[in-house]
Amino acid sequence: MARVPYSHELYALSRHIVFRREKEHNDAKNCKEKHDWPEDCRPESEALIRGVNQLYLDAMAAAPEEFKEFATCLDHYGLRFARCRDKQKAFEKAFPLVEGQPPKQ
Incomplete structure (x- = not known):
């Protein structure tokens, strides 16, 4: 099993999470808007986490160097996208x- 992504890696994946895991993202977001207790949204949150972990593995398989360079740049510049x-x-x-x-192209 792969390690859990670091915060700067999650930032590098943020746009991909919204586009590629739109259903899971929206389900978790909508549930949290309706419920004050986090446990009420556990299934939706776990589905999003599974999706994000798979997305991380997919990015590492498809574009490992580009992903690492982007994530490292974000980490170096305090998560400022404009610099990267x-x-x-x-x-x-x-x-x-x-x-x-x-x-x-």
């Missing part, structure tokens, strides 16, 4: 936001 746009572009070219979408 070139790395983000390279990562999203190698690992498109929409599953099955051909990489941009």
